[in-house]
Structure formats: structure tokens, C-alpha cells
Amino acid sequence: MPISAYDGEMARSSTTADVFNAIGDARRRRILDVLIGGEKPVGAIVDDLSIPQPQVSKHLRVLSEVGLVTSRAEGRCRLYRLEAARLRPFRDWLAQYEQVLSARLDRVDDYLQELQRQGEQQ
Amino acid sequence: MPISAYDGEMARSSTTADVFNAIGDARRRRILDVLIGGEKPVGAIVDDLSIPQPQVSKHLRVLSEVGLVTSRAEGRCRLYRLEAARLRPFRDWLAQYEQVLSARLDRVDDYLQELQRQGEQQ
DNA sequence: TGATCATATGCCGATATCGGCATATGATGG
DNA sequence: CCATCATATGCCGATATCGGCATATGATCA
Numbered sequence: 001m002p003i004s005a006y007d008g009e010m011a012r013s014s015t016t017a018d019v020f021n022a023i024g025d026a027r028r029r030r031i032l033d034v035l036i037g038g039e040k041p042v043g044a045i046v047d048d049l050s051i052p053q054p055q056v057s058k059h060l061r062v063l064s065e066v067g068l069v070t071s072r073a074e075g076r077c078r079l080y081r082l083e084a085a086r087l088r089p090f091r092d093w094l095a096q097y098e099q100v101l102s103a104r105l106d107r108v109d110d111y112l113q114e115l116q117r118q119g120e121q122q
Numbered sequence: 123m124p125i126s127a128y129d130g131e132m133a134r135s136s137t138t139a140d141v142f143n144a145i146g147d148a149r150r151r152r153i154l155d156v157l158i159g160g161e162k163p164v165g166a167i168v169d170d171l172s173i174p175q176p177q178v179s180k181h182l183r184v185l186s187e188v189g190l191v192t193s194r195a196e197g198r199c200r201l202y203r204l205e206a207a208r209l210r211p212f213r214d215w216l217a218q219y220e221q222v223l224s225a226r227l228d229r230v231d232d233y234l235q236e237l238q239r240q241g242e243q244q
Numbered sequence: 245t246g247a248t249c250a251t252a253t254g255c256c257g258a259t260a261t262c263g264g265c266a267t268a269t270g271a272t273g274g
Numbered sequence: 275c276c277a278t279c280a281t282a283t284g285c286c287g288a289t290a291t292c293g294g295c296a297t298a299t300g301a302t303c304a
Contacts (some may be wrong), residue, residue, distance in 0.1 A: 024146030025292085029215070042251060049139050055293065057252055076250055076301040084219045087185065097209050098156050119194060140279060147262085177263065177281055198271040198280055246304090253298065261290070268283065274276090 018091050022066045027051060028059045032068060042078060095120035144188045149173060154190060159206040163198060178196045214228050 023029055027049070034040065034048050042060065046053045060080055063069045067086040071078050124174055145151050151170070156162065156170050164182065168175045185191045189208040193200050 018148070020148070020151065021146045024140075024143045026140065026142070027292095031141065031216065036218060043249095052294070053251070054295080058292085061252085073301090082219075082222065084222050087216065087219055088186075090212075094146075094212050094216065095210065096155070096158060097204075097206055100204070100206060102261060119251080138297080149262090165279095174264070175281070176265080180262085183282080195271090200281065247302100248304100249299080249302080251298100253296105255296085256294085257276095259291080262288090263295100264286085266283105266285085268281100270279100270281080272277100272279080274278105 007090060017065055019066050019068065020093075022062055022068055023090065025059070025062075027055070028063055031059055031063065032082060033057065035069060037081060039079045040082065041074070041082040045080070126162065139187060141188045141190065142215075144184055144190055147184075149179070150185055151181075153181055154204060155179065157191060157202060161203040163196070164202065167202070176218045180206065202226070 008028055009100070023032070031045055034045050042053065042056055043059075045051075045056050047057070055081045060069060064071060064080075068083055069080050070083055073079075130222045134209055145154070148186075156167050164175065166180055167173075168178050171178070180195070182191060186193060186202075189205055190197055191202050192205055195201075
């Protein structure tokens with residue numbers, strides 16, 4: 001039984017179309033970071049990051065394919081919005097390791113208490 | 123000024139040598155998952171995941187280059203261990219988005235209270 | 245309709261990646 | 275020293291990726 005909602009997708013992740021792959025690129029992460037500030041048109045991202053517009057559009061496409069962003073038309077602009085909920089696979093995956101860390105810290109805690117008890121007995 | 127310890131590495135991440143890139147590969151993630159169980163020799167990973175040994179070694183190399191795993195020699199085996207501390211960039215980066223999520227929930231809360239007030243006034 | 249702004253798409257070349265296979269390195273035991 | 279186990283490395287081919295540039299699409303306004 002799975003520890004969390006993390007699926008543990010088996011074989012090939014078919015390159016893109018995978019959240020992990022999408023955030024594997026630094027520029028895409030920066031685009032997401034910019035979108036934390038809220039819905040923005042492509043041009044704003046271009047200005048903020050000084051990345052050529054075609055590249056921004058392409059990265060937005062990848063991000064949109066995995067659902068990390070959505071877009072809507074507003075006049076002749078296209079507004080992109082962060083879909084933070086789609087970070088869930090990443091979050092769940094990471095959560096497994098948090099548990100390991102806590103468990104490990106607990107064990108250290110137990111160990112320290114053990115040392116303490118031994119000290120008292122001498 | 124940075125929101126968290128997340129560095130926000132600027133330009134090219136030079137492919138590998140980037141933690142996010144390292145976990146972009148599903149097989150590498152599975153290797154890390156296996157190592158949650160503790161230090162293991164390469165052979166154990168090979169058995170657990172049914173991935174050819176050379177590939178496992180290569181992926182371990184990538185993971186080790188970014189510090190996500192470390193290894194030590196034990197007889198003629200080489201034991202690999204997960205370095206949970208290196209998961210910090212993930213934590214820090216994700217933390218930004220947790221705030222967005224909470225903020226959004228707060229806003230929903232506000233909205234519900236607003237509805238409530240309006241209902242009372244009628 | 246034509247000009248312009250905003251964005252998307254297509255093509256290119258360089259480079260990287262990944263899997264598969266063979267083989268090298270390294271340690272151990274007889 | 276040789277055989278063997280455990281792991282790493284090298285080479286290959288197929289494919290993907292990314293940036294850069296030009297250009298197409300699409301909407302708005304005069």
C-alpha cells in the first residue's frame with residue numbers, strides 16, 4: 001500500500017508531459033516563480049525574466065501541457081495563471097522523504113534519551 | 123531579496139549538476155525511493171527495480187554528482203546512501219508555492235465570510 | 245482593410261540524454 | 275596468480291531538448 005498519494009509512475013515518463021520533467025528546467029521554474037505573483041500576460045514574463053518571447057511561449061506550452069499553468073484570452077493578450085495544485089505529485093513525492101527525516105530524527109532522539117538513562121544509572 | 127533559501131539559479135543549469143534535473147528522470151526517482159529504506163549496494167537496487175546494472179550505476183553517478191546520494195566501499199560492494207539534506211532545494215522551492223496555496227485558501231475563507239455577511243443582511 | 249501589437253509555431257543546429265551492450269576496474273577468495 | 279563477484283566506464287545510435295531566428299496566427303484599432 002502506498003505511503004502517500006505519490007503514484008510512483010513506473011517505466012518511461014515519456015519525456016515531457018511529466019510534472020517532474022517540467023520543473024526540471026530552470027527557466028520553467030523561473031516562469032512559475034514569476035506567476036506566483038498572479039495571472040500575467042506573456043509579455044510581462046518576458047520583461048521580468050529577459051527571456052526571448054518565443055522561448056517563453058514554448059516553456060509555457062510545456063508547463064500548460066502538464067497542467068502547471070492555465071491560460072485565458074484577455075483582449076489581444078493571453079493571461080497565464082499558476083495552477084499550484086498540480087505540484088501535488090512533486091509535493092507527495094517529497095513528503096515521503098520528510099517522513100524519513102522525521103523518523104531519523106526520532107531515532108536520534110531515542111538514542112539521546114538512551115544515553116541520558118545510561119548516564120543516570122552510573 | 124530572496125523569499126527563502128531557494129537560490130533561483132539564473133541562466134543555464136547545464137543539464138545535470140542540477141538537483142531538479144536529477145529527479146526529472148523517473149528511474150532516478152525510483153532509485154532514490156529504494157534508498158529510503160537505507161543504505162544499499164548497487165546490486166540490491168538492480169534487483170529491486172529490475173534495471174540493468176550499468177544503467178543503475180550511471181544514474182547513481184548523476185545522483186551522486188548533485189549530492190543526492192553518497193557512497194562508501196564495504197568489501198567489494200559499494201553502499202549508496204540517500205542524502206536527505208540535499209532535498210532542501212526542493213523544500214525551499216516548494217515552500218513558496220505552499221504560501222500561494224494557503225493564501226488562496228484564506229481568500230476562499232474571506233469570500234465565504236463575505237457571503238455569510240450578505241446573507242445576514244437580507 | 246491595413247497597420248500594429250501580442251503571442252504561437254516552424255525550422256534549424258548544437259548538444260544532451262538515455263538505454264543497451266561490451267568491457268574495464270577493483271576487491272575477494274582459492 | 276587466477277577466477278569470480280560487484281561495480282564502473284566507454285561506445286553507440288536513437289531521440290529529445292533547448293536556444294535562436296524568422297514567420298505565422300490572431301486580435302485590436304484607425
